[in-house]
Amino acid sequence: MINEEEVRYIADLASLKLSKKEVEMFSKQLSDIVDYVEKLDELDTKDIVPTAYTIPVKNVFREDKVKGSLSLEKVLKNAPEKQADQFRVPKIIEED
């Protein structure tokens, strides 16, 4: 069971602002989904090595060479707000 307080805590971790209705809905739905995935406890995984990657590829190396990159203009083209060739965001540091 994931109660509404936990839902709000997780939303905070995920930088999501949820409405009261969404909190209620997710509390029920996430509980149902977690109940379902607990099915995995039926399988014995003691001494099993976890798999993150399904094909046998080890470290991939390449020459450390300088190559071209995107122009500043292109990089900033999608910026919601920009100023002096930089991304502009709301003020972070408080004034005294």
Added chain:
Amino acid sequence: MKLYKCSLTELKNMIEEKRVKLQDIHESISYRTTSTDPKIKAYVNKNEAYNIDELDQKDYKDTYLKGLPIAIKDNISIEDINTTCSSKMLEEYIPPYNATVVEKIKEAGGIITGKTNMDEYAMGSSTENSAFFPTVNPWGKNRVPGGSSGGSAAAVAAGMVPVSLGSDTGGSIRQPASFCGVVGLKPTYGAVSRYGLVAFASSLDQIGPLARNVEDIALMMNVITGRDEKDSTCVNREYPDFTEYLKNDVTDMKIGIPDQYFDIEFDQEVRESVLNAVEKLKKAGAKIERVSLTGAEYALAAYYIIATAEASSNLARYDGVRYGLRAAGADNLEKMFTETRQQGFGEEVKRRIMLGTYVLSSGYYDDFYLKAQKVRTLIKNDFDQLFADYDLILSPTTPTTAFKIGEKRDPLKMYAADIFTVPVNIAGIPAISVPCGFDQKGLPIGLQLMGAHFKEEKLIQAAFSLEKILNLDIKYPALK
């Protein structure tokens, strides 16, 4: 013969033999799209940048794709053309670079007709999660096309384009291919570069083709496979010419039918249609045996932990700072993040970010994520062992045919639509969905063939044979 009804291979041959002009092909495709897409809504954004009148003046003679049309799912980046992922978050986003598959298509002389609709961020099985509009299945106007590559499947099924690209994280190419009566291949993890594909679940995502026949799938695989320095998960190896495996021959091919998959309760008409195809494969000389495999329901459970965990991490980048939506009026940074994400993400995306954040949160990691990764080992080992003895494994692609728009409101019911397709992504193996019949409502049924890592050529040969053996002669949907 109407040109829009021709396959990519037929069009390629006609161009090579100078029996038709590129202009005429694109005019036919464009006419079909104009008359059909208002009903189907497969495209989010049509590419208006290319000029049909000028096509024949450019020289595509020595190229592989000869100036022929291809549609692309809207989570694959094309320079200077919106890539929205069918999300409000990226509605205005214009990529500054091309995905590697787009580069490859352009180098091969392919013309991109536009970007197709999808479930937001590829999260869904019906294309109803698009923030813009749902796509309609050409085989039934109140039916979903499947998802998340629903637009790519519907565009091909309706004859708006001969082939398209989709992406498949848990079935997102194969399930819509099955629902729309087309062929869809999910390649081995690492066979096709994902550079420029908007990330959903990085250990599962794979780009692949959809087409109206297996021949065109082979052609597209020749174009899109191969190593890419920009995607280090992309494996450095030689790929065969896949068109050489277009042989109607299943003699001595060993195919396993997993008991655990057929023990699941699923639609009777789907079961009969798949088993009918199995009988025909047997008659054609395939050796078919019952085999044992970890239950698909465990793969589904592991999938919803792994995929959401990776998604919660991948989607952390949408913060309103560098690109995409930024909520107006937030007076501090924290508020800007949360309000941007509240306004930009739809319900299913939030649900998955929440679930992923939960399973990764302190105290739960071992119980969920680590456990799921261990189950992943079990599932992968199971497949590996079977493929030591068998060439292919066969199952239905989906438990039902296309369901009604608005029918599945409960997320768990929607997730269950992927039960047969998800194990493939968990194991990183390739799989293809081929049409094997129709139900009494006239909706297409799909059959899935799974192969060992990097054995796409076997999938292509078996699927091509099945197509010839069943000889379905799929008519175009009536589009009433």
